[in-house]
Amino acid sequence: MQFLYSGITSGSIYALVAIGFNIIYNTTGLINFAQGEFVVLGGMLMYTTLTMFGLNIFSAFLITFILMFLVGILFERVFLRYVRLKTEINLITVTIALAIILRGIAMMIWGRDSLAVPSYVEEKTVLLVGGSITSQSLVVIVVCFFTAIVLSTFFKYTKYGxxxxxxxxxxxxxxxxxxxxxxxxxxxxxxxxxxxxxxxxIVAPITFVTYTDGVMSGLKGFSAAILGGLGSFWGGLFGGFLLGVIEGFFAFILPSGFKDAFAFIILLLILFVKPSGLFGKKKAVRV
Amino acid sequence: MLKVTSLTVRYGSIVALKNVSVHIKKGEFVALIGSNGAGKTTLLNAIYGLVVSEGDVVFKNNNLSKVASHKRIEMGLSLVPEGRRVFPNMTVFENLELGGFKKDKQFINKKIDEVVNLFPVLKERFRQLAGMLSGGEQQMLAIARALISDPELLLMDEPSMGLAPMVIKEVYEKLSILKKNGLTIFLVEQNAMAALKYADRGYVLENGKIVLQGKSNELINDNEIKRAYLGKEYKEKWER
Structure with a gap:
């Protein structure tokens, strides 16, 4: 059972990244390969505000989110808007370029070392059936579910949604x-x-944050999005959890060095067997 | 109300519209007819700002050239686009709500009540996805959606496309009711006979140019209409 609990924790992260992929894909038809770099920047900014400037947790989160919101806006307004020939392949290439640039900037600002972000809650271990889970992991899972519910309500009921x-x-x-x-x-x-x-x-206190992390979180989030069906909100969420759990399971029975490979084996399997993903639906055909 | 002066639209090196001028007075029902590829949709899209054009489009004494497409609905224009373009993965009710995107909720609900009176079939389908509706129902929905913003001028692109003759008649009868209630309507149509039967006035567009205009009852008996309606190839075949 332990692999299930740790799988759900890392799955929550994949799910949030996958939902990010899906939101951009749904409105622009693009795959944003800098999605993983957003994850790294989030962790890095938390480190900066908490450890370097010594702010309290609340203002650290607030500043990080506001800055990242602006980064997203700049990203689209400045870099994608001014591409002369707006074909999807060109724009996707721009996102790859930006991912590399962001990674370089992160390295220059924060260096090559892993940065430790202090824990947001008191560290405790909760015993569950057949295993245990840390309070840190619980925070990750709760935040992920909460965000998913808020977002789906936004899309379903509000005017802008x-x-x-x-x-x-x-x-x-x-x-x-x-x-x-x-x-x-x-x-x-x-x-x-x-x-x-x-x-x-939210994951930084568990995994720490290194400037190269974005590659893996981006690609795994992408695998999760494909697994659930690209463009499907709940598919992204479920795909993330499923990927996390499967990965945890195989890390349990096989040498953990193979762990990262499984996300991509699953990605390949899905592309071979059911390219539309588990929850993907074909776009309705207009008559 | 609407005055289009020497409008020219180019797609690359192809000239889709050449010096087209059209005017529509308040309360009129005007039809522009022409064959496939004559430039009808291009004209409507240019009036709505969806394609780049040269020339003037003046609506209620405002030149629209500097007004972004998504702002034109606020000026009292509304477009029922070619191929209906309802939002297929959203419910009928949500489609109607989006028609009043720039209006407040109270206003939208009042207008939705009004339009379902005119199109009762939509009320039964409120919770269904718009993509599941039949072609005729989608056309009704597209018209209803365009009415939620309470436009003064309704632009329509081929309401008869792909519909059975019975349904075409129904759609046009709804349009006459709207006209009677004071709405100004400009529609482009390939089905010349249907359009001219209900319209006050008509234009004939051929290869991007207006070749004929006049009262509907005059146009309907005109041999030129049949020629324009059948298209250029036909004309050449006949003359030979």
Missing amino acids: KAFRACHDDQVASTICGIDVNLIRMLSFAIASFLGALAGA
């Missing part, structure tokens, strides 16, 4: 209805950046 879904369905019709599609695109990057930072911030 509906505008996001409308842009996903049909951008021309959205423009006709008076929705500023460019604003929605920008906001989707801001929300994705925020989600990445949230994932990075």
Whole structure:
């Protein structure tokens, strides 16, 4: 059972990253390969505000999230907006370039060492059936579920949430209805950046944060998104958990060196067997 | 109300519209007819700012050239686009709500009540996904959605496309009711006979140019109409 608990913890992180991928994919049709770098920046900023400036937890979170929200906006407004030929392949390449740039900047600012972010809650171990879970992990899981519920409520019931879904369905019709599609695109990057930072911030006390972490969290979040079905909100969430648990299980029975490989074996299997993902649905065909 | 002056639209080196001028007075129901590829949709899209154009589009004495597409709905314009373009993965009710994106909730609910009076079929389908509706129902939904913002001028792109003759008749009868209630309507249509039967006035567009205009009852009996309606190839075949 222990692998299940640790799997759900790392799965929560994959889920948050996967939801970030899906939000951007739904409104722009792009895969944002800098999603993993948002996770790293989230962790790094928490380290900076908490350890270097000695702020309290609340203001540290607030500053990190506001900054990352702005990073997302800048990302879209400055770098993607001014690409001359806006084909999807060009824009995706830009996100890869930005991922590399962000990684370089992170290395220059925070160095090559792993940074330890202090724990947000008192460290305790909770005993559960067949295993145990740390209070840190519980925070991660609770935050992930809470975020998922808040986001799904936002998309389902609020005016701007509906505008996001409308842009996903049909951008021309959205423009006709008076929705500023460019604003929605920008906001989707801001929300994705925020989600990445949230994932990075809550996991930093457990895993520490190194400037190269973004590659793995990005690719695993992407695998989770594909596993659940690209573009599906609940698919991303479930895909994240499933990936985390499967990974934990195989790390349990096989040498842990193979752990990272499993995310990608699952990615390949899904692409071979069911490319639309577990919860993916084909876009409704217009008559 | 709407005055389009020497509008030209280019797609690369192809000229889709050339010096097109159209005017519509308040309360009129005007149809623009033309064959496939004549430039009808391009004209509507240019009026709504969805394609780049040269020339002037003046609506209620405001030049629209500097107004972004998504802001034109606030000026009292509304468009029922080609192919209906309802939001397929959202419910009928949500589709209607989005039609009033710039309005407050109270206003939207009042307008939704009004439009379902006109299109009762939508009320039964409120909770269904719009993508599951039949073509005729989707057309009704697209019109209803365009009405939620309470427009003064309704632009319509081929309401008859892909619909059975019975349904076409139903759609046009709804449009006459709207006209009677004071709405100004400008529609483009390939189905010339259906459009001219209900419209006050008509234009004929051919290869991006207006070739004929006049009262509907005059146009409907015009041989030129049949020629324009059947298209250029037909004309050449006949002349040979």
